[in-house]
Amino acid sequence: MSPKTKEQYEEIREASSNKILMAALELFGTKGYDATSVSEVASKAEVSKGLIYNYFQSKEHILQQLFTYLNSQEQDVLRQVEDDDPKKMLENILRYVFAELRNNSDLWKLITSLALQVGKFDFLHQPLVNKLNSYYTLFESLLTQTGIKNPDKEAKVIGALLDGIGFQSLVLGKDYPLDEIEEYLVQKYCRNAT
């Protein structure tokens, strides 16, 4: 009956949907969600405006799917940085964050600016809260193992610090001394005598 198999259609759908999502990620990230028009997403994805509405109910749903997609990606990350040695794992995390800031700043920009619009996008709030808390927990556990004082407070400090660095490097761009800060933090948190 079908000229294409179910699988073939599924592949096509997946491919197109991804093209759109990636285009949206880049544009929402650089220009901001509000300032990006659906037409722009369509052009960048090399797809017709109509097709976007074939895959996404609305502009906001693109954002939602994007968020879902980014979350799913993050699971993989945590597995990558895992290590038995808490200091090594902390270093992995730090290095990963800095690498991301260098290579995927659009994504950070998007997440950051979305986070600020928590009030506008209801679907963001709870996931973000959960995420931050899970990071605090992870950091606290690692810091406890490394024997640092006030691990609960320091966990929050590191969390805020990384966010702050991300933020400032987004604003300052090339001028921000990512390398220098990276080494300094690794030294400070991961190379101290036990």
Next chain:
Amino acid sequence: MSPKTKEQYEEIREASSNKILMAALELFGTKGYDATSVSEVASKAEVSKGLIYNYFQSKEHILQQLFTYLNSQEQDVLRQVEDDDPKKMLENILRYVFAELRNNSDLWKLITSLALQVGKFDFLHQPLVNKLNSYYTLFESLLTQTGIKNPDKEAKVIGALLDGIGFQSLVLGKDYPLDEIEEYLVQKYCRNAT
């Protein structure tokens, strides 16, 4: 009809202009610049739409003026926190930042989200860079005086940290332990033995 002196006109201009600016600050801060319409600003300022264009060339110019206004305000702050004792001054700054986060989160939200749109608003970039640098310089100077190691790095760390705390408290809202972090940082940076 009623002949007004130049001064009276000036006062009226000043008053109307301020009402508009304050309304814009609140709305841009809470809803975001793009998501706020000029009409909304007019309503909140209890002023007609037309009047806004009497004082500001365009919506973007409201933002620019707002930015100018906020900058001018900041000069006053620096005078307030000044102190001969570097540790005391650092504490003043920290306490000031936390107080602002508690009371003027809209303003922070606005500045933060604008900062992320540096690409869109050209007029923002240089002033922001200058500001961050002047803060780094100030922190470095204070930290040097307190005899802390690596004052240049730590200056950037504190800068990023404060931004990060601001960011996370904006996202987490009531759930963020501002008080706890405030005391911890004051202890850590301003109460250490010399």
Next chain:
Amino acid sequence: MSPKTKEQYEEIREASSNKILMAALELFGTKGYDATSVSEVASKAEVSKGLIYNYFQSKEHILQQLFTYLNSQEQDVLRQVEDDDPKKMLENILRYVFAELRNNSDLWKLITSLALQVGKFDFLHQPLVNKLNSYYTLFESLLTQTGIKNPDKEAKVIGALLDGIGFQSLVLGKDYPLDEIEEYLVQKYCRNAT
């Protein structure tokens, strides 16, 4: 302060709003609600598309207002046809209906086609039911006074008959013998011996 008085603005609003409503009435009546675009209404009203949304929240709201407007007009009609003699009053009503069919067929077309879409426009149902019932009641009262047999049934018959005539004359247009039927009904219902 104001360059125009409140009253002046109110007049302007009233005038524009009416222009739009009248244009909508004609187009919705002739082409149907769904088949008429807001742009077309704007052109016919000689007004910009934007202005329509200044006065009406949505296309559907134009319809709602139109309905309200038409209802309010009808009150006047009932006063016009009133007469102490029930047969005369019945005749007045009949003649009024036929006159409307001749002169305002768009309006009938609109009401008729809307009535068929009761399911789509919730706001229509109850008012329409009320209207039909009030007509039944009026007819029954008049017929009772004229001493006709089965006035309750005949009231419904007349109601349906008038609707049916309206419908068929809309469909057949010029070909429908409105004059002939009008005289026949007047003779039959209003000139019978008591």
Next chain:
Amino acid sequence: MSPKTKEQYEEIREASSNKILMAALELFGTKGYDATSVSEVASKAEVSKGLIYNYFQSKEHILQQLFTYLNSQEQDVLRQVEDDDPKKMLENILRYVFAELRNNSDLWKLITSLALQVGKFDFLHQPLVNKLNSYYTLFESLLTQTGIKNPDKEAKVIGALLDGIGFQSLVLGKDYPLDEIEEYLVQKYCRNAT
């Protein structure tokens, strides 16, 4: 692959085409022609969007075919209600109409709302005029045979009456006393002394 005979293909065509037509009838009738999308027809017919264009040149052609189909059905009806006794035949017609109103109100709704859009669908006008006229002729002949006065006028009255009843029962739905009116009309037109 599987070689099919011409007859088999014809059967398939007929079946698919009918499924589509029936789905269209239901949707056009309930939601209206404009408000129904081709996709919806496809879903309801459990057929792909593309297939519809295999059988029908356009959305409007579905409507045309539907109309043709309904017309062809009606021929059967006339045979069913035929009777040598004119009063009996008139009763059969009345009873048939009321039965349809009770069971196939969608179809009535569709025909009624289409009739109102005569201007939009050219192909409707002439057939509808012919149909109405043929009904008038039939009624007039039956009424003449029953010896009623003014059979030409009464034929039009009955025609309009039935349309009006249909219309009002569509609008009022369950609230309309179809049974009561049916009996009344049968008594009035078919049980009168000769």
Next chain:
DNA sequence: TATGAATGAGTTTTCATTCAT
């Protein structure tokens, strides 16, 4: 100075129709 009606370009969204397979 102040008003708000009016505009029009741009945005999101829908949908009949085409087409490669």
Next chain:
DNA sequence: CATGAATGAAAACTCATTCAT
């Protein structure tokens, strides 16, 4: 014969900006 992904033109709607008063 059958599929559903893809298109593009047009629809509903928004909003910064202008302008007569």
